[in-house]
Amino acid sequence: MLQKIRTQTNEDEREIMDDIQTAVSRCSRLITQLLTLSKSESVQAELHDWGTVDAIELIHEAASTELHSAEKKGVTLTLPDMEEGPKTVAGSRIMLILLLRNLINNAIQYNHRGGQVKVEIGTNDQQTYTLAVRDDGRGIAPENRSKVFDCLF
Incomplete structure (x- = not known):
């Protein structure tokens, strides 16, 4: 949705939307990493x-x-x-x-x-x-x- 709206906004709004999209992507990666770590017993052992x-x-x-x-x-x-x-x-x-x-x-x-x-x-x-x-x-x-x-x- 941000990509669709992005084409209809001014430069300042596009920059804010880019920052939001970046933050969402970063949170998604972090959640994936945390889920991977929590699910794997072998990874838990490797952490230590x-x-x-x-x-x-x-x-x-x-x-x-x-x-x-x-x-x-x-x-x-x-x-x-x-x-x-x-x-x-x-x-x-x-x-x-x-x-x-x-x-x-x-x-x-x-x-x-x-x-x-x-x-x-x-x-x-x-x-x-x-x-x-x-x-x-x-x-x-x-x-x-x-x-x-x-x-x-």
Whole structure:
């Protein structure tokens, strides 16, 4: 219905409708993820199964589910080269993948057509890695930045 109405409204109203559609899509994805997690006993066990995993492999696995979204939006998605060799981190494989999917999806979703999303992994020292998902989208409005993590608590 929003798509039908969208063609009959002015630019400000279209932007509001786009924001509503984005929020509904995000809620739908979140609900699907939560239902999947709650239904699967094996996933429940995996949530608490901490071990060592290859961060670059995880990035590629998480990004594979977002390639279609990036292509559809015309966004270039750049990932670390698998040839860099393993970068082992400790954590729950499934939780790390969900985190990465969410970060990558948001970077694509809130980007502009023709934009870029780059996932990088760097080394602070021999034992610490940094992960960055960078994009050239619109970003978070300054007045909303303090609310980013509100839904987590």
